Amino acid sequence: MSGELSPIDKAKFVAAKRSVDFVEDGMRVGLGTGSTAAWMVRCLGELVREDGLRIKGVPTSTRTAQLAREVGIEVISLDEAKWLDLTIDGADEFDSSLNLIKGGGGALLQEKIVATASDQMIVIADIGKQVDALGAFPLPIEVIPFGWQTTQALVEETLISMDVLGRNSTLRMNGQRPFVTDEGNYILDLHLNRIGDARQLAMVLNQMPGVVENGLFIDICDCVIVGFGDGRVEVRDINAGTVEESRLDFLEDDNLFSDLSD
Structure with a gap:
């Protein structure tokens, strides 16, 4: 092998x-x-x-x-x-x-x-x-399908006040359709490049309506x-x-x- x-x-x-x-x-x-x-x-x-x-x-x-x-x-x-x-x-x-x-x-x-x-x-x-600072890999957040575009806009607006270098997000796709999790939700990938305060970001993201969970494990x-x-x-x-x-x-x-x- x-x-x-x-x-x-x-x-x-x-x-x-x-x-x-x-x-x-x-x-x-x-x-x-x-x-x-x-x-x-x-x-x-x-x-x-x-x-x-x-x-x-x-x-x-x-x-x-x-x-x-x-x-x-x-x-x-x-x-x-x-x-x-x-x-x-x-x-x-x-x-x-x-x-x-x-x-x-x-x-x-x-x-x-x-x-x-x-x-x-x-x-x-x-x-x-292994990285010096988290964020080069896009941060996934799981969101409910209802109003996901509104959730996406709210997330991107909130990121303005966060200690990150990028604020763009994309809906994860599976071919021509949105990727669907085992729980029937969507995933937004946040392209942040660098996360300055991962603990704060995790707490803020999970307080947003429509966000089920984020991919930061602190x-x-x-x-x-x-x-x-x-x-x-x-x-x-x-x-x-x-x-x-x-x-x-x-x-x-x-x-x-x-x-x-x-």
């Missing part, structure tokens, strides 16, 4: 592979959405099938739920689980304080609900997702596992203030992700 993966895919793989070391028998685990998180789900499925790991997974999207079932993970709802031991998910950006931008895959609402209902949130990402992530293209992995624990480095080898016959699209 190592000969087939690009450096960025190797980085995603080793981060995902390292993250499942935190999963223990009997845990209730939140399963993230996105390409890196999907690789993590495959790794967990391998442990379930080959090592007898017993877990219950709470997916953050319909596509993650489908993948989890395919690889043999027992899937339950958050209402059934009530509380989770651990959530493992990806991120579109993270800063030195482990604040995040999420929602590039369109599942930010379920992702935030699941993450905040967990004792611990671990983020897995390649080193390219003080939610406890640990980030960063993968590098050469197989190195860093585990950065914000609570313990530690950084642990290791290296994972690639197996040529490992076909865990051979049929997994990005």
Whole structure:
């Protein structure tokens, strides 16, 4: 497999592979959405099938739920689980304080609900997702379809008083139609370039009528596992203030992700 993966895919793989070391028998685990998180789900499925790991997974999207079932993970709802031991998910950006931008895959609402209902949130990402300041990646906000253009205008007007460099927004599309989330909502992508005060922006956005949730994850992530293209992995624990480095080898016959699209 190592000969087939690009450096960025190797980085995603080793981060995902390292993250499942935190999963223990009997845990209730939140399963993230996105390409890196999907690789993590495959790794967990391998442990379930080959090592007898017993877990219950709470997916953050319909596509993650489908993948989890395919690889043999027992899937339950958050209402059934009530509380989770651990959530493992990806991120579109993270800063030195482990604040995040999420929602590039369109599942930010379920992702935030699941993450905040967990004792611990671990983020897995390649080193390219690390930034000095959040905002280069467009910030997604989930809005209800009713009056979405009015909501968009209100958001752009409000951004004038925020510490951001850009104020344009676009409706996320799926072909010729608006992208629709699992909850039946739309997503506006805010092109801010740089966010000066992410905490303030998150609070202001969520006070607007029509806005369901935003993709800023503030003080939610406890640990980030960063993968590098050469197989190195860093585990950065914000609570313990530690950084642990290791290296994972690639197996040529490992076909865990051979049929997994990005």
